[in-house]
Amino acid sequence: MAISRRKFVTNSTTALAGIALGKSALGDTVLNDMGNGTLPIVVSTWKHGLAANRAAWAILSEGGYALDAVEAGVRVPEGDPLVTSVGYGGIPDQTGKVSLDACIMDEKGQAGSVCFLQHIKHPISVARLVMENTPHVMLSGKGALKFALANGFKKENLLTPEMKKKWKEWKKKQEARDIINFENRSKDDHDTIGMLALDAEGRLCGACTTSGVPYKMFGRVGDSPIIGAGLFVDGQVGGAVATGQGELVMKTLGSFLVVEFMRNGYSPKEACLKAIQRITKQIPDYQKYQVGYIALNSKGEYGAFSIYPGFDYAIKTNEDDKLKEAESFRKLL
Numbered sequence: 001m002a003i004s005r006r007k008f009v010t011n012s013t014t015a016l017a018g019i020a021l022g023k024s025a026l027g028d029t030v031l032n033d034m035g036n037g038t039l040p041i042v043v044s045t046w047k048h049g050l051a052a053n054r055a056a057w058a059i060l061s062e063g064g065y066a067l068d069a070v071e072a073g074v075r076v077p078e079g080d081p082l083v084t085s086v087g088y089g090g091i092p093d094q095t096g097k098v099s100l101d102a103c104i105m106d107e108k109g110q111a112g113s114v115c116f117l118q119h120i121k122h123p124i125s126v127a128r129l130v131m132e133n134t135p136h137v138m139l140s141g142k143g144a145l146k147f148a149l150a151n152g153f154k155k156e157n158l159l160t161p162e163m164k165k166k167w168k169e170w171k172k173k174q175e176a177r178d179i180i181n182f183e184n185r186s187k188d189d190h191d192t193i194g195m196l197a198l199d200a201e202g203r204l205c206g207a208c209t210t211s212g213v214p215y216k217m218f219g220r221v222g223d224s225p226i227i228g229a230g231l232f233v234d235g236q237v238g239g240a241v242a243t244g245q246g247e248l249v250m251k252t253l254g255s256f257l258v259v260e261f262m263r264n265g266y267s268p269k270e271a272c273l274k275a276i277q278r279i280t281k282q283i284p285d286y287q288k289y290q291v292g293y294i295a296l297n298s299k300g301e302y303g304a305f306s307i308y309p310g311f312d313y314a315i316k317t318n319e320d321d322k323l324k325e326a327e328s329f330r331k332l333l
Ligand code: ASP
Pocket: 001, 085, 190, 191, 192, 210, 211, 212, 213, 221, 222, 223, 224, 242, 243, 244, 245, 246, 247
């Protein structure tokens, strides 16, 4: 997302309360987030992660499977018209169409994904079916829709009347500017849900689902359905999910990178910071955008990092049910 969409206070003195000093492969600059290794645990992006985590928790707390938990969890914002960045009620593209991207991974490295999917409220469940019932990883557009309909999903209008009205207002303004392009896109908030869960048996799974950046070009696909970009899970090591301007995440294969840093001994938070640093080193105009990562390792430790302040993420364990703001790169400067 463009940074102007969120309230960025670069000199924010956001308290680091609740952040514990951990063994740091980066020296003393990184205070690690918590996670005392108690299972199960679920973490997810943004404020809507709180309700999503509770739905996941209903499964995890009964000894259920992390894959069922992440699917059930992210279906909550997918079905909620008040969450305007995911599923039903999502902000449409420039042509007024809602198109959705989603992917899912299990602890064994199995993956399923759909992109540019229209008319289906729960793309995450279609992605899971792609993973479990086809020899493929990703289905797109009309093919994904055909597959969903053949498997009993209902064709629905995902554009709510409120969103239609907003889109019309946006379109009028854009027409007045005589140009519709990427740089002139909306400044509305836009927040993918990405979720990682580790169940009582130590199985780590993840899910990621979004309607993409608001008023995107027709046909645009972001990072969220791309395995390794929007989501990556290695059940032996850990998982990561991304949110923010997907193009930056795609160019650096961000979630895969986070997991590889964890494989090399970094804590989840350090790994997220290092993947953010990859963006700030390699992408010259990164300052215009926000990206956030969250990560969970196979020991149940979690962490997050973003380019700018304002990225919060939700954590649910036996003891915790909270929202926390990620530390950010710009604040460290
Ligand atoms: N990453 C998503 C995309 O680029 C958007 C977001 O997370 O806000 O489609």
